[in-house]
Amino acid sequence: MSVAEGRPSGQAYEFVRRIAFGDTGAESEFVRRFDRGIRALVRRHCRPGEAAIEDLVQDVFVRVLERLRAGAIREAEALPAYIQTTIVHVTAAFYRKPSTGTASVRDGLESNPAHEPDPAATAAAEQLSRRLRSLLDELPVERDRKLLALFYLEEQDKDAVCRTLGIDAAHFHRVVFRARERFRVLVRRDGLAGDAP
DSSP states (O other): OOSSSSOOOTTTTTHHHHHHTTOHHHHHHHHHHHHHHHHHHHHHHSOTTOTTHHHHHHHHHHHHHHHHHTTOOOOGGGHHHHHHHHHHHHHHHHHHOSSOSSOOHHHHHOOOGGGOOSHHHHHHHHHHHHHHHHHHHHOSOHHHHHHHIIIIISOOOHHHHHHHHTOOGGGHHHHHHHHHHHHHHHHHHTTSOSSOO
């Protein structure tokens, strides 16, 4: 299964160079072009009915975009293989570790004491959850706050969130990606995680 629509070529993947120069329009093009293929491959690497598909897809986009921005992927033709490798690593890490130990939106804003019998660990998890919820309230853009709360805390699906917030479904992944990035800045500022997705 191809990870992208269309055949790879330097011309087709001109956005790789543009992303390295900070072109946000090129980032949107990347998401549009690869969304369907990444989603399909993530599903293929996950267990049937996996609830974290959306998180994993976003994690793949975050990691690949970070590498593109850094100019670390120089050969455009290598991009599909790099994405596939990233998908394998992200999904394997997800199933290898029930808890990643880093503060993501969902990981940090939800806690499950049933899996934490140690009172000290439970208290620490509850404290972390409260702090992350407080950080969510600090996001300066109201739509970011609502988007992350609806999508990650209330676990509404993409279509429901788009209807509620008036987001064009075609731009949903770009909007949620940017909201997660802004949230991650706050998480890192507070020193809650060194590598929060």
